[in-house]
Amino acid sequence: MNRSISDVIEQFIMSSLDDNDFIELSRNDLAKFFSCVPSQINYVLNTRFTINRGFVIESQRGGSGYIKLTRMHDNDSNFLKNSLECCAKPMTVLEANQLIQNMLDKKLINEREANLLKCIISAKALNNPINIDNTIRSNIMRQVIIELSKNDK
Amino acid sequence: MNRSISDVIEQFIMSSLDDNDFIELSRNDLAKFFSCVPSQINYVLNTRFTINRGFVIESQRGGSGYIKLTRMHDNDSNFLKNSLECCAKPMTVLEANQLIQNMLDKKLINEREANLLKCIISAKALNNPINIDNTIRSNIMRQVIIELSKNDK
DNA sequence: AGCACTGAAAGTCAAAGAAAGTCAAAAAGT
DNA sequence: ACTTTTTGACTTTCTTTGACTTTCAGTGCT
Numbered sequence: 288m289n290r291s292i293s294d295v296i297e298q299f300i301m302s303s304l305d306d307n308d309f310i311e312l313s314r315n316d317l318a319k320f321f322s323c324v325p326s327q328i329n330y331v332l333n334t335r336f337t338i339n340r341g342f343v344i345e346s347q348r349g350g351s352g353y354i355k356l357t358r359m360h361d362n363d364s365n366f367l368k369n370s371l372e373c374c375a376k377p378m379t380v381l382e383a384n385q386l387i388q389n390m391l392d393k394k395l396i397n398e399r400e401a402n403l404l405k406c407i408i409s410a411k412a413l414n415n416p417i418n419i420d421n422t423i424r425s426n427i428m429r430q431v432i433i434e435l436s437k438n439d440k
Numbered sequence: 441m442n443r444s445i446s447d448v449i450e451q452f453i454m455s456s457l458d459d460n461d462f463i464e465l466s467r468n469d470l471a472k473f474f475s476c477v478p479s480q481i482n483y484v485l486n487t488r489f490t491i492n493r494g495f496v497i498e499s500q501r502g503g504s505g506y507i508k509l510t511r512m513h514d515n516d517s518n519f520l521k522n523s524l525e526c527c528a529k530p531m532t533v534l535e536a537n538q539l540i541q542n543m544l545d546k547k548l549i550n551e552r553e554a555n556l557l558k559c560i561i562s563a564k565a566l567n568n569p570i571n572i573d574n575t576i577r578s579n580i581m582r583q584v585i586i587e588l589s590k591n592d593k
Numbered sequence: 594a595g596c597a598c599t600g601a602a603a604g605t606c607a608a609a610g611a612a613a614g615t616c617a618a619a620a621a622g623t
Numbered sequence: 624a625c626t627t628t629t630t631g632a633c634t635t636t637c638t639t640t641g642a643c644t645t646t647c648a649g650t651g652c653t
């Protein structure tokens with residue numbers, strides 16, 4: 288197996304995640320360590336540690352910036368993955384409400400949270416040109432799912 | 441997580457506020473203590489201890505000058521009412537985040553809820569024509585506040 | 594008492610620095 | 624040929640630094 292540097296970096300990051308549910312990386316340091324350009328790290332992250340594979344990435348730029356990588360819990364991850372597909376297209380209020388109800392049923396959120404979400408994706412909250420309304424709604428739900436995927440507190 | 445010197449200073453000031461409702465700082469002494477330039481203290485104050493997060497800063501220059509930092513206390517309904525006014529105008533991500541942080545500080549929402557809200561009002565979630573972006577954001581926050589007011593004690 | 598001087602604060606603002614992100618071209622695999 | 628990987632120039636975001644400004648209390652002089 289003639290593996291690429293990307294594979295090696297993937298492996299390295301993967302094993303760092305063995306012990307912890309999340310790790311914090313320095314893009315520049317990692318790049319230096321593997322003698323590659325920094326954007327290669329982004330490439331690895333974007334191609335290997337995707338939401339669909341159960342990972343969530345957060346980061347901050349600027350002085351003492353960082354990249355935080357979180358692994359999702361497996362049981363929830365499937366449901367969330369499927370839900371994500373739901374959010375690939377614009378959603379009506381009805382569809383969004385159903386998704387929220389599903390999340391509630393699966394105990395991924397509680398009642399209070401469900402109510403919050405419902406009011407947020409309501410027509411009132413997204414009061415603006417109708418044609419992009421549903422798009423924003425699915426964008427919001429996608430972000431919610433990503434947020435719920437982070438299993439740290 | 442204390443990533444930057446600014447974060448460390450923020451923490452320090454924050455914990456000084458644990459016991460008292462207000463504290464008096466000496467900009468120069470603080471700067472000396474943390475081995476940074478005095479204006480760094482201003483930076484921390486301006487980015488972390490903002491009005492939107494419920495802090496008030498008073499200061500005096502010149503001989504025996506000082507910086508007085510006060511944490512605002514007002515009851516929940518007052519707070520919600522004021523927050524509503526905040527949402528009368530379009531809001532930037534930063535403004536919304538500070539409002540959410542403030543709600544968290546006041547225990548009107550918990551950390552999980554705060555994170556949910558933050559991701560919802562993020563640029564990513566509201567990914568659409570910039571000029572109406574901020575308007576949607578304030579609409580959303582308004583609905584959230586209204587929702588939170590429902591189960592008010 | 595009133596006034597000017599002085600030095601000790603704090604404030605401002607913009608440049609420099611330090612990350613991370615983006616995107617597309619070039620290179621390498623298959 | 625086509626897909627994946629590698630590279631690097633350019634962008635964006637946040638932090639750190641420092642030169643310069645403003646304000647004030649105290650002091651000494653008239």
